[in-house]
Amino acid sequence: MTFETQSTNRAFGGTQGVYTHQSEATGTPMTFSVFVPDHAPDAKLPVLWYLSGLTCTHANVTEKGEFRAACAEHGIIFIAPDTSPRGDDVPDDEGYDFGKGAGFYVDATQEPWAQHFQMRRYIEDETPALIAAHFPVDMARQGITGHSMGGHGALTIALRNPGRFRSTSAFAPIVSPLECPWGEKALGGYLGPDRAAWRAYDACALIADGARLPDLLVDQGTADGFLDEQLKTHLLTEACARASIPATIRMQEGYDHSYYFISTFMAEHIAWHGERLRG
Amino acid sequence: MTFETQSTNRAFGGTQGVYTHQSEATGTPMTFSVFVPDHAPDAKLPVLWYLSGLTCTHANVTEKGEFRAACAEHGIIFIAPDTSPRGDDVPDDEGYDFGKGAGFYVDATQEPWAQHFQMRRYIEDETPALIAAHFPVDMARQGITGHSMGGHGALTIALRNPGRFRSTSAFAPIVSPLECPWGEKALGGYLGPDRAAWRAYDACALIADGARLPDLLVDQGTADGFLDEQLKTHLLTEACARASIPATIRMQEGYDHSYYFISTFMAEHIAWHGERLRG
Numbered sequence: 001m002t003f004e005t006q007s008t009n010r011a012f013g014g015t016q017g018v019y020t021h022q023s024e025a026t027g028t029p030m031t032f033s034v035f036v037p038d039h040a041p042d043a044k045l046p047v048l049w050y051l052s053g054l055t056c057t058h059a060n061v062t063e064k065g066e067f068r069a070a071c072a073e074h075g076i077i078f079i080a081p082d083t084s085p086r087g088d089d090v091p092d093d094e095g096y097d098f099g100k101g102a103g104f105y106v107d108a109t110q111e112p113w114a115q116h117f118q119m120r121r122y123i124e125d126e127t128p129a130l131i132a133a134h135f136p137v138d139m140a141r142q143g144i145t146g147h148s149m150g151g152h153g154a155l156t157i158a159l160r161n162p163g164r165f166r167s168t169s170a171f172a173p174i175v176s177p178l179e180c181p182w183g184e185k186a187l188g189g190y191l192g193p194d195r196a197a198w199r200a201y202d203a204c205a206l207i208a209d210g211a212r213l214p215d216l217l218v219d220q221g222t223a224d225g226f227l228d229e230q231l232k233t234h235l236l237t238e239a240c241a242r243a244s245i246p247a248t249i250r251m252q253e254g255y256d257h258s259y260y261f262i263s264t265f266m267a268e269h270i271a272w273h274g275e276r277l278r279g
Numbered sequence: 280m281t282f283e284t285q286s287t288n289r290a291f292g293g294t295q296g297v298y299t300h301q302s303e304a305t306g307t308p309m310t311f312s313v314f315v316p317d318h319a320p321d322a323k324l325p326v327l328w329y330l331s332g333l334t335c336t337h338a339n340v341t342e343k344g345e346f347r348a349a350c351a352e353h354g355i356i357f358i359a360p361d362t363s364p365r366g367d368d369v370p371d372d373e374g375y376d377f378g379k380g381a382g383f384y385v386d387a388t389q390e391p392w393a394q395h396f397q398m399r400r401y402i403e404d405e406t407p408a409l410i411a412a413h414f415p416v417d418m419a420r421q422g423i424t425g426h427s428m429g430g431h432g433a434l435t436i437a438l439r440n441p442g443r444f445r446s447t448s449a450f451a452p453i454v455s456p457l458e459c460p461w462g463e464k465a466l467g468g469y470l471g472p473d474r475a476a477w478r479a480y481d482a483c484a485l486i487a488d489g490a491r492l493p494d495l496l497v498d499q500g501t502a503d504g505f506l507d508e509q510l511k512t513h514l515l516t517e518a519c520a521r522a523s524i525p526a527t528i529r530m531q532e533g534y535d536h537s538y539y540f541i542s543t544f545m546a547e548h549i550a551w552h553g554e555r556l557r558g
Contacts (some may be wrong), residue, residue: 010502011539063538066345067548223289259342260290267348 003130006031012068013038016130017093018058021130025122026085027115032127033062034135035071035078042044046141046277047077047131048270050156051123051150054182055163057082061147067270074274077137081127085116085150097182099190104177105153106201108190117190120201124157143167143273147262148226149174149182151218155203155236159211167276169217169269171262175236176204183231200227215241217272219265225262282409285310291347292317297337300409304401305364306394311406312341313414314350314357320353325420325556326410327549329359330402330429330436333461334380336361340555345542346549352554355414358412360406362428364395375469376461384432387469387478391405396469399480403436422552423444424542427505428453428461432514434482438490446550446555448496450541451503454515455483461509483518495519495526496551498544500534 003021010016014037023030039045050069058080061067064145071078084090084103091112093099094124103119144165148156151173159169177183178198187198216266220233227233233249240247255261282300288345289295293316297519302309318324327350329340340346350357350546363382372378382398411418425433425446430452439446456462457477466477478484499512506512512528519526533542 009535009537009539010500010533010543010545016539049395061547064342066348066542067541070347221289254289256288260288260295263345264289264291 003134011035012072014068014072016062016068018062021088023085023122023126025118025126027092028085028087030082030085030122031058032079032081032239033067034080034131036135037072037077039075039136041271044136044138046143047079047137047139047186048077048273048277049063049123049142049144049146050080051105051144051146051197052080052083053148053150054083055096055147055243055261056150060259061262063113064263065105065257065266067266068275070270070274072122074125074204074270074277075272076274076277077135078142079131081123084119090116093189095185098185102149102186102249104149104186104190104201105157106187106190108167110190110192113190120157122250123153124161129241141166141277143277145171145269145273146173147171148231148257152177152203156201156206158274159203159206160200162212165275168213169272171218171265171269172220172226172231172257173203173218175239176232177231178203178205179235180230204235207239207245212243213245214220216245216249217269218247218249219252219261219269221257221261223254224257224261226257282413285337290314291351293347293351295341295347297341302364302401302405304397304405307364307366307369309361309364309401310337311352311358311360313359313410314335314353315414316351316356318354318415323415323417324354324356325422326356326358326416326418327552327556328402328421328423328433329357329423330384330423330425330432331359331362332425332427332429332469335377335429336380336555339538340541343538344543344545346545349546349549351554353549353556355430355549355553355556356414357514358406363398363541369395369412370466374464377465381428383385383465383466383480384429384436385466388476389469389471391467399436403440406531420445420556422448422556424448424450424548424552425452425537426450431456431480431482433486435480437492438482439479439486445505446552447492450497450544450548451499451505451510451536452482452497452515453510454518455481455511457481457484457507458511459516483514486518486522486524491522492524495524496548497528497546498524498531498540499528500531500536500540502533503536503540528534
């Protein structure tokens with residue numbers, strides 16, 4: 001399990017790196033970024049996973065997420081994986097919302113997707129082992145967050161793995177793929193028509209089926225053009241209320257779906273994770 | 280003097296806009312970005328100009344500069360112009376360091392550049408009038424900064440216009456185009472072989488010829504690959520010392536020439552400008 005360093009840049013008193021490795025899960029090279037704040041030689045730092053949204057690679061949040069100042073302040077390692085397998089051998093779809101750049105953090109069971117689109121295994125199993133082996137991380141102190149499709153990823157991975165993450169948050173997440181066109185297309189394509197198989201990839205369904213989180217922070221812009229048709233934040237608010245999950249779900253007036261929104265609230269999310277990842 | 284709004288996004292409790300107008304100076308459409316923090320209805324806010332480096336447009340710093348949190352905190356309007364005229368009618372060079380994306384903030388006198396490459400007039404005269412007419416700015420409180428070629432622009436514009444800017448800073452500036460290959464190529468091309476004509480576009484020469492600044496903040500990375508051949512920060516340190524300009528010129532260990540460097544020190548620069556632009 002090795003990886004190649006694509007680049008490292010000094011930033012905010014730490015090191016922003018970009019790395020590529022050959023993934024067993026996807027059968028392709030995969031690229032991810034890691035920010036490591038400076039630390040004492042033997043220190044092990046907590047980790048915050050950031051899962052990106054549709055069309056994104058590791059690069060979007062790495063360039064535009066404005067997370068490094070807060071991660072340096074709180075001593076948190078920030079990891080940004082890609083959103084799908086890449087390469088000429090990987091099947092794709094004409095839409096931006098399925099195929100490359102749109103892995104939805106699922107293990108596909110349908111052809112032609114099943115061979116490479118194993119993003120659940122990639123994020124849940126393979127990448128954590130790689131990170132644990134190569135970076136100064138304390139894997140007992142992990143948090144997870146993400147944006148849009150990546151918010152869906154963060155919520156569902158945290159819900160399926162109780163106890164793994166001390167903290168979970170999301171920016172403008174897809175909260176119920178069962179209830180939106182993006183989800184219908186992606187889960188139908190990757191998993192087939194049996195909607196029972198989709199429930200493991202639906203935050204609201206997981207909560208309805210008994211999964212729990214200790215708490216949760218979500219920010220959602222009111223001017224987000226995807227709110228009404230795709231994101232449907234209220235479904236998560238209602239699911240958390242029914243399950244007595246103490247969720248802080250904030251509607252942010254005038255904010256849209258872009259990195260201008262994400263970067264605005266990034267430092268608050270990192271501080272929130274930082275409180276839960278301490279010591 | 281009108282402009283079109285390309286986009287506005289809510290960010291950090293303010294509005295990040297991108298605008299295009301037909302420039303009289305360059306004879307082309309020009310695009311710039313403006314961040315306006317929320318403010319009282321009748322308030323007039325101070326302005327910080329940011330001039331970008333080679334190959335950049337307004338977009339690089341707008342997306343990667345991490346300036347909005349600090350501008351919101353200090354109540355500063357942040358303006359990022361483009362670095363050259365654009366369009367099919369505009370002549371160009373094969374290199375990244377001359378022609379489009381490389382206006383060097385000069386008024387070209389040589390053909391075929393003179394028709395469109397009038398970036399000094401564009402930045403010094405036309406854009407300020409446009410900004411003053413359309414944004415809630417207090418033009419008595421202006422600061423200027425920039426990166427690399429844009430640091431050269433910031434320094435030379437401030438030196439040539441005593442009293443216009445209360446504060447001047449730069450990130451990894453070209454300090455003496457007379458003494459580096461980028462400058463030789465660009466000023467030779469835009470202004471012709473008479474090096475006496477170049478002195479108005481050389482920060483160190485302007486200082487040697489008597490121009491002064493009240494003070495100055497410069498950050499320069501020690502791992503910047505352009506430091507030795509192109510940037511030559513020590514020439515500015517020496518020029519300021521000879522002229523008794525109280526310059527704070529900081530060599531930042533391990534930092535390179537990228538936006539990872541710029542964004543790291545952006546908040547400190549904005550705070551430094553903020554102190555001088557207050558009230």
